[in-house]
Amino acid sequence: MSDQFPAEDLEDLYETAPCGYVSVSPDGRIVRANRTLSDWLGWKPGELLGKPLNDILAFGGRIAVETHLAPLLRMQGHVHEIALDLLTAGGEKIPTIANAAEKRDTGGGHLFTRLTLFKAVDRRAYERSLLDAKARAERESRAHGEAALAREQFIAVLGHDLRNPVAALAAGIRLLRQREQISDRGRSILSEMEKSAARASNLIDEVLDLARGSLGGGLIVERNADAPLTPVLEQVIAEMRVVAPEHAIEARLDIDEPLHCDRGRIGQLASNLLANAVTHGAVDQPIRFEAASDGEHFVLSVANAGEPIPEQARGRLFQPFFRGDARPSRNGLGLGLFIASEIAKAHGGSLDVSSTAEETRFTFTMPSAVPSAD
Amino acid sequence: MEVSAEAVLRRNNVHVSGSGTRTIMFAHGFGCDQSMWEPVARTFDHDFRVVLFDYVGHGGSDLNAYDAERYSSLTGYARDVVEIGRALGLRSAIFVGHSVSAMIGAIASLEAPEMFSDLVMVGPSPRYIDDEGYRGGFSRDQIDELLQFLADNHLGWSAAMAPAIMGNPDRPELGERLENSFCRTDPEIARDFARVTFLSDNRGDLAAIQARTLILQCSSDIIAPMEVGEYVHANVPDSVFRLLRATGHCPNLSAPEEVAAAIREFV
Incomplete structure (x- = not known):
């Protein structure tokens, strides 16, 4: 075997290289071009000399050379990977990728600009298809966003409009119970109807809270220390004892009043946690409701006995529409814990869960100090 | 909505240098940023207060401040200048406005006549x-x-305009700026700006220009071919027309000395 390589012919390399070479004077005229390029363009070798570079560029490229390429070359001496369309003698376009560099003399004077051009027909087609796909994805994502927004708005409006008839039903039931002669059996039916109306009203509130949250309004929380929280929580517990008489609820309240919070919302949080305990807790053991505060924190927790929450379900508990088990729930849409955790966040606090064979406990913690105004 | 002075200066990456009682403000055109004025601007530093800035979406401006609606006409860009x-x-x-900035400056001078007494239009x-x-x-x-x-x-622009552009040993005066960015343009904004620029029609504004031009x-x-420059000259009341020897569209880079001398002679 021979170690001798045939000598490379540099003149031939320039002329027939698998890329186009063109050198341009500072005033934009072609001073040299290789044969590869003149072949691509359909000119005879030599015919390109003296022509303005613009003559072999498609229109977009001409503007780009003036507005982008020339300034960049002056400032940094080179530009890489610009997509340039060439124009053949017959007026057809050839997509290329160009690198360019200024050749300067020792004093920094601009002698000429060298361009190296690679045909990029397939690459350009691929890039265009990428751009098309991107534009399409953006359009679809916008359309999805709009559809989702319309849905949320629909839900918000529907929820809002449902409130009034449900309130009218509840008022009617109350009137019947207070003012009319009704049999014992009728009373027990009215009592069931009242619970149903209350549940419907809660569901509507939850849906409205969710829609408001997704519409960007977030949960509105109005915090003040104008009144004590304890009576609000006592009311929530009393209502739950009426709704779920089969469960014993042991309550212990020890709150350093007044607490700076949105009492209505904290009441809603407590109500949602109790409703959750009633739904999932074992009936033969009491639900323990505790709320206490010291100088630093307010802690509210609700614990129940029963099946522990599976490990893999815990991460999703606070997501909207999550329901732990498939059995038909008495209680709704799976929004209660989500809304409770939103209320916790809006108070600068958190809602956590622990679940063992002995008990499942949800604990809401928030700072009890008045947040400094900012 | 009123924007604070600080916010404006940050938004448009405004650089003030030099010392002098008169202020000269340079505005870049489509496709570049304030660095394209650097060679000319530096010759004014010793006797002028020199202001350079980037339009939103270009160079070191705050991309988050881009508002497609505001910048859907040259008037929005002129509001930034004002x-x-x-x-x-x-x-x-x-x-001093290059290319499309010549018209942006003209609009700004109509909006705030006391602000600019002299307009220099380069390739308007x-x-x-x-x-x-x-x-x-x-x-x-x-x-x-x-x-x-x-x-x-x-795809190409994003890469070409990226901050990784290397310094250039034989032009060390540009070194520091080179490290950061050069004519870096957000591709989406560049397209919007191209559309606004090349579809603009401000012929009706020319006759109202009060500034010496x-x-x-x-x-x-x-x-900007010769006859367009002549058209501008014919329609701007108090205007002087000067033909440069420099060729191409960016004489501020290809012939900074000639451009600086012409501006100096005029002001």
Whole structure:
């Protein structure tokens, strides 16, 4: 075997290289071009000399050379990977990728600009298809966003409009119970109807809270220390004892009043946690409701006995529409814990869960100090 | 909505240098940023207060401040110029605008007549597309081709304009700026700006210009051909027309000495 390589012919390399070479004077005229390029363009070798570079560029490229390429070359001496369309003698376009560099003399004077051009027909087609796909994805994502927004708005409006008839039903039931002669059996039916109306009203509130949250309004929380929280929580517990008489609820309240919070919302949080305990807790053991505060924190927790929450379900508990088990729930849409955790966040606090064979406990913690105004 | 002076100066990456009683403000055109004025601006530092800035979406400007609606016409860009002028308390200053910035400066001078007493238009064009009785040099098809070209270079531009651009040993004076960015343009914004620029028609504004105006016309400029420069001269009341020996569309880079001398002679 021979170690001798045939000598490379540099003149031939320039002329027939698998890329186009063109050198341009500072005033934009072609001073040299290789044969590869003149072949691509359909000119005879030599015919390109003296022509303005613009003559072999498609229109977009001409503007780009003036507005982008020339300034960049002056400032940094080179530009890489610009997509340039060439124009053949017959007026057809050839997509290329160009690198360019200024050749300067020792004093920094601009002698000429060298361009190296690679045909990029397939690459350009691929890039265009990428751009098309991107534009399409953006359009679809916008359309999805709009559809989702319309849905949320629909839900918000529907929820809002449902409130009034449900309130009218509840008022009617109350009137019947207070003012009319009704049999014992009728009373027990009215009592069931009242619970149903209350549940419907809660569901509507939850849906409205969710829609408001997704519409960007977030949960509105109005915090003040104008009144004590304890009576609000006592009311929530009393209502739950009426709704779920089969469960014993042991309550212990020890709150350093007044607490700076949105009492209505904290009441809603407590109500949602109790409703959750009633739904999932074992009936033969009491639900323990505790709320206490010291100088630093307010802690509210609700614990129940029963099946522990599976490990893999815990991460999703606070997501909207999550329901732990498939059995038909008495209680709704799976929004209660989500809304409770939103209320916790809006108070600068958190809602956590622990679940063992002995008990499942949800604990809401928030700072009890008045947040400094900012 | 009122924007604070500080916010404006940050938004448009405003740089003030030099010492002098008069202020000269340089505005870049389509496709570049304030660095393209560097060679000319530095010759004014010793006797002028020099202001350089980037339009939103270009160079070191705050990309988050881009508002497609505000910048859907040259008037939005002119509002930025006026806000910068107010933030710096400019009165009777000189505005030097390259390419599309010539018209942006003209609009700004109409909005705030006390701000600029002198306009220097480098390669101005009040309308790029031919119209009845008017030759702007471009057809509508060509503009569409240009916009397609910018889309094709979506990938290329991002890379070419990236901050990783290397310094240039034989032009060390540019070194520091080179490290950061050069004519870096957000590709989406560049396309919007191209559309706004090349579809603009500000012929109606020319006659109202009160400022003394110098028109610097390049030889063989395909973006702003000779007859367009002459048209501007014929329609701006108090204007001087000057033909540069420099060729192409960016004489501030290809012949900074000639451009600086012409501006100096005028002011």
